[in-house]
Amino acid sequence: MPAHPTPSEELLQLLPDAVVQTDALWNITYLNPAWHKLTGHAVEGALGRSLLEFVHPDDIGTLRSGMPVFRLRRADADYRWMRLQLQPKTDAASRVISRQGVLIELTELTEQVLMEVRQRFLRLLETIDGVVWEAELGVGNTFLSPQVERLFGYSVEEWRSDPGFWRAHVHPDDLPAALAIDDAAYHATHSYAYEMSYRLMAKSGEVIWVRDLCRVDVDPDRPTRMIGLMIDVTRQKSTELELVQSDNRYALATRGSNDGIWDWNLQTGVLHVSQRFREIVGLSDTGSLHDDGWHFLQQLIDPDDHERVQTAYRRHLSGHRPNFSVDFRARHGSGRLVWLNWRGVAQFEDGMAVRMAGSLSDLAERGSSYDALTNLPGRPLFRDRLEHAIALHQDSVSKAADALPRGDTTMFAVLLLDLDQFKAVNDTLGHHVGDQLLQQVARRLESCVRAVDLVARMSGDEFNVLLESVDHAGAAERARQMAAALAAPYRIGPHAVTCSASIGVVSSQAGFATTDGYLRAADAAMYQAKSHGLGVCVFSEEGDPGKGTGFT
Template identity: 90%
Template sequence: MPAPSTPPEELLQLLPEAVVQTDALWNITYLNPAWHKLTGHSLEGTLGRSLLDFVHPDDTGTLRSGMPVFRLRLANSDYRWMRLQLQPKNDAANRVISRQGVLIEITEITEQVLMEVRQRFLRLLETIDGVVWEAELGVGNTFLSPQVERLFGYTVEEWRADPRFWRLHVHPDDLPQALVVDDAAYNATHSYAYEMSYRLIAKSGKVVWVRDLCRVDVDAGRPNRMVGLMIDVTQQKNTELELVQSDNRYALATRGSNDGIWDWNLQTDVLHVSERFNEIVGLSDTGNLHEDGWHFLQQLIDPDDHERVQTAYRRHLSGQRPNFSVDFRARHGSGRLVWLNWRGVAQFEDGMAVRMAGSLSDLAERGSSYDALTNLPGRPLFHARLEHAIALHQDGASKGGDTPAPGDATTFAVLLLDLDRFKAVNDTLGHHVGDQLLQQVARRLESSVRAVDLVARMSGDEFTVLLECVDHAGAADRARQMAAALAAPYRIGTHTVTCGASIGVVSSQAGFATTDDYLRAADAAMYQAKSHALGVCVFSGKAKQGST
């Protein structure tokens, strides 16, 4: 006759190893007698308490993230190294409802060995071409791998000092969608994996494309925890980014100066042009598709300018220039010569240019609306856009009262900035270097704003920015990001140039009636920023509030 079996609970009572069980909130729900023998804590005084209360403060994060080795506080207040591989039990919705495991003392493994294991873990993180992170709602990042400094320029301490750091440094064009994904993870009711791509503004002001592979872990009764891996995919996104930025500039140019648009398939030589393109060259009856694209363009370009035009786009195709822009004489359909500007950017696949797209401008029509050096809009176009923004804001205020509603699309801000020490650059390195510095400043400003915003060059080293659909605080934040982007060193030939900017900010909250009123207020704030080395100065009513 077989011996009667022993109930499982009685077996657990007899085990020499300590058996620990917790609920989803880490509260201890079961212990066998070996717990008291191992730790000195009584079962009665321990049951119902959080297991994390007995874990060394430096090790609670690693235990929660799944690392099984940690230091446990004994009844005599000493800490001993333990191993507890907790196995979670999930419900039908994949939510953790309990954890259980066997607690084993590993004192024979010295602290030095454990520290070496941790160092190897950190070195392993450094070999990963990405940033490993962990975050909780209201806390921000509870862990960041050291790669964050190499990829983005920020130290771990800088990043973790502000729970809003990530949100403040996502590119404004990508922030709304990123926040939708982020908020959904923080409010999720079950664990799941997800990924998203967005642009992050690095400490240098550079825009970095990021692919974020994430997982949200949901434990009942506790804030959701997210872990992930941020990977720099700028190289893969570079061509796409250039096209997006160029498309934004071309859309702005088309709206402001009525440019012609073209798209050229370099593999088939098929060239598509807009109606406005044909109007500019006086060939409105030739259609919009040309199957021999290069032959069509050669017929337009004056023979004396062929070599200059070819040199411009070949430098771009060879990778020497991020885009191309060249002025040339063209034979108009009426027979007269006209000066045109042809500019664009190529799309590359496996190192080969497969497509080009851009715009064509009549320089006589463009006149002073555009700046030839920086290819930015000039004073006339900026004034026209600002007048339109003022009219929309005044109309909205008359309908909805003096106080704009959150997210009011009619709010705007004007930024006026002047480069610091620009004259010294011109005097010591020459006007050629100064011109290249202005071009690089223009590109950094363009990469710091959204597609709906407008960057213009007023004169010399003075630039203006019109931020649309932005409130007073948002404008100040954007100005500080621009100041940080412009303060990073510039590489011009063999020279490294440092040239920051003083920025004056005035928002539609001021309620001025004319463009001159806004520009005068922005100029006054900019003067305050420059004279007091504030970096950014915000005009608010009759008072000016400075900030570095």
């Protein structure tokens, strides 16, 4: 016999207002009889269908974003203004599993007019190149504009269903500062405007720099709320960071690496070169300033290399590359040919390159310290840095044994990663695609680490990463972030290439005495990750990489 309805179910059946319940994906799971009276649609015909099918196309985005007022299509094809304030039901992890609310028709003409005006305003928001949002203390986002899908890859439902979504996707290095600003706003005693910049992890694995223009609204009669506009400033930030990194590299080069330094005003054409630059090309008797920078450089570059150098230079200025690095032959002042590396970065204003700065290296002196394809440090430089990190760590252990204070700043970790499908990419798409894939992998790895860390290309599709000032758990978490970032598809010309990585991790907790000890342990862990399909494997204290942490 069929079960008798409960008193609450009987009450829902008798209510004159339409009760609507959907799952997390907007599919209708319950309607009471008032639905048919209000909309003309049969209850049985609507169950299982998406609620969005009954919503005016212009209002779907705003309804999904949190706006409760929209136009609903009746059975007679006429649209009526409705209000449906859906209340979410969440699971133990605060994820939305269903929504329910009462559907009410707006009968007052003035209210309908106001709603039309607001809907036009909300549709205008969709044209803004940024994400408009609203949030309340303890609730999370109460409104989120649909641009979140285009800019970050997450659907509005994914973002709004989890109150902690934003905090979970801010880059770990930026999270403490962002949380401090966020918490201060939520507990403010007065309204004020503020802004903050941070990195956000997109669904694709990319790291997006965000400028968030915010306002906290404090009203004693309602919960504290914030409104804001998130803007993607990745390109601008990348240029700023490249300039800062370049300045640091140039200063370091001047002191120790023996590179030549140059600074080029592209608006006036004036090129300034350092004394060391002039020595490298054998023109130490010439001046530092050259009114026509390109003419000066063309005189140095071997004619057979002109096209290759110009291509690298133009690709950077056109925005295809965040920086440029090119090897070429130059005519030394003594008459002999020398191999040089010219590298740098441009500063852009309103889309126009106005200045370039960089360094010039004699490749015969630099040896194999850098990899020309990816512009990453090579094996010698990585081993030098690792040897230094080992020495610092061993010194701190000795001080700890002597009962002297020991700091965590000497802890480090070594990561070795190998691309899983790289040979197949080379075999099917060609080595030129494989080379571009390696370059994109290098850039993604650099985006996942801090300025104190080091990413190096060891050989082929093998890379090493040295993480400094990081403990065992932090190294494993950073490796998982790298694996996720590398697993996202790569766009190379007309091809969408997928190429994940296997990563072996060993921390200073293992206590090896030599660079070879750490590299062998990282290699063993990487082999376990690759052979068992783990993604990430952490070398255990017992020396058994098989007891590491798997990544899926």
